Amino acid sequence: MGNIEKASASDNIAVKFKDFSFRYNSQKEPTLKNISLTINKGEKVLVIGPSGSGKSTFGHCINGLAPHSYKGEVTGTLEVMGKEASELGIFGASEYVGTVLQDSDCQFIGLTAGEDIAFAMENECVETGTMRQRVLAAAISVDMDKFLASNPFQLSGGQKQRVSLAGVMVNEVDILLFDEPLANLDPATGKYAIELIDDLQKQSGKTVIIIEHRLEDALHRGADRVILFDDGRIVADLPPSELLAGSLLEKHGIREPLFISALKMAGCGVRAEDNLQNIASLSIEAHKEKLLGWAGRGTGRTKQAAEQDLLEVRDLAFKYKSGTRAIKDISFSVKKGEMLAVIGKNGAGKSTLSKLICGMERPDSGSIIFEGRDITRDTIKERSLRIGFAMQNPNHMICKTMIMDEVSLGLKARKIADDIIKDRVEETLRICGLYPFRNWPVAALSYGQKKRVTIASILVLEPKMLILDEPTAGQDHKHYTEIMEFLKELNERSGITIMMITHDMHLAIEYTNRAIVLSDGIKIADDTVAAILSNEEAINSANLKKTSLYDLAIRLELEPELLIQRFIEDEGVKFHL
């Protein structure tokens, strides 16, 4: 009896870590330290933690990338579906574990959706005829059979997710491992991806492990357990509601869901019994009174920007050579000293708009006025005196190995005298908090610091306006706060106007007063963030997602704008203290 019971218990285990440590060869300290953890078959587990906490390495150990591709030293044991992981290797593990990587375009290997789904079968030497049948079956299961011949780059974010899922499902794996599936998705697509994963898990009963730092989005459909990593250790292994009720998240740098912040602001004590895992499951009755009282006390005032226009865009239209209309008759103005967001789904025209403003593309019609002067005909270089542009990834902008050289590059190109360059560079480095590092090599800096270097290298040219493309994409809460607080300070101290292109709603709520929403190249809204997030039509057409604050307001039978505005006020107070 005892033996049979034991056997069935171990039969039920999908992944088992025991006293497991892993140290990359390139590092001194182990990245995973003494992990012991069991994940059962059919479980849905969410793994969270700040950057560098070891959560990605945890995933790499399960699919075999560590130590087989990322070399390192393993101690302790890890079993995947009852097999010793060290003996499985990457190929062995792939029979049990299907990995879906971040939705970066790199993940697509095939040139068409069909070919991408077939990739694993091609490597298994499945005969072409059989392969085509199985690809079709897998495509039907994710409702993509109409798109087999499409180029992955023509697919929407949600369709890409479905293709990648089909690509790992064709091999009948037992465990689905998602490595930051939400990282590059706009809010609505992210929500859709989580629903897709959840439906799939419910139908197939497969074990699902999701590694993510966007906790609120990942919990949209709940999870059996949340495992919190920090500094290479598991610091919590709890059902979502219990974790959210405690104080561990804040301590370990994970952003708590917005509606929980709202509950706390309203002075409600949050308890695990309230089903905190998402807004739909929340038991709201006990908190209603306090929440209503809190939301009603708002001043309803927004901070007013100066009235003077810095930039005015008039009837701007632009078509790519291939014939795609990217921007259709967009007009708006930006006030001096404003900090605003341009939001919209991938492909809505956000990047094209910023390129037009910076002069990287020429509009077909319309004009761009800067400080009352028409700059539509100016070259990129001429505009760069007024408008600075920072790319998403700082590694794509940095050309020099030393910080000083990098920051002075733009000035040297303008043939300014060396002593003036030195003064201006040092001044800028001080503003950006990089002065102590001025003689360091760029490589020694963290991602957030590199971001500052790229911003410093633009600020040194003294532009009046700064355009940033996705300033915080892929960053955990700590780095996000670091970058955004820096920008906010910059905006407040030096009065520089900042326009951010983003699909991060948290960013828009916390750091901007106004947002312009684009959809299919058309401006569909231009209003305060609170008003936009309460505007269902704008939310839908721009692929934004209703925040949990919106849903909270609906559940309280309140005007969403009122509650969101109140929340922003409290946020502001928090940040200014």
Add this chain to the structure above:
Amino acid sequence: MSALLSYIRVDSPIHRLNGATKLIIFLVWSLTGMISLDARVLVIMLITGITAFRISRIKFRDIAFVFTFISMFLLLNFITIYLFSPEEGVQIYGTRHVLFSISQRYTVTLEQLFYELTVTLKYYTVVPVALLFVLTTDPSEFASSLNRLGISYKVSYAVALALRYIPDIQTEFKNISHAQQARGIDLSRKAKPWTRLKNMLAILMPLIFSSLDRITVIANAMELRNFGKKKKRTWYSARPFGRNDAGALIFVLLLSAAVIIFTFYDGTRHYNPFL
């Protein structure tokens, strides 16, 4: 944004040919073109090549840039040959019809002109077929063809991936260069050539880093899905070898045989109109 020299997806009889067929045709064609210096057959090959290009439904504007680039290069070639060997034509054809004289060493003869035009023509006969091969072959199908011709599938796939990521890297280069221009690094024609070259080199560093990042991600994604597990692999996009393939191959092999026989019929590679 149209990328330089990458697969253009349209449907045409040429696109529908097997990648291996196109590779063989390309090789045979180039070899034949290189061997012959007979202007008459080269003209016939050029006309055939251009006809194939029309059939492929690829538009001239898609290749206009590359075409101009090649033409510039051939012009340079034309001039260089003359500078180094102004009497080459006279030696080959054995007659000397002087048109005019530039200096003692450099005289323009009808023979030299004919010789150099033939050489240029020879390159132009290869151009349409080479472009066709690159523009009408799906990179993955190309990889499967290489593999079928006996080249290891890892090498074949690497070639296909490289072809496939050319457009991506071009886009990336454009984005990075825009961002650099927005901070005053001049890459436009207005800058002095030397400065421009130096500034271009500065961009290479971020471009290389971003490409390396991309390569790591792709390599991992491939390995996680079993790439390299077995000695062989099959191909989803493999095209069966059809009747059209056989037809096209036979046509090209016959043409090439005819060209070679015709060229060497009189014992030299050259056609001599001056006899």
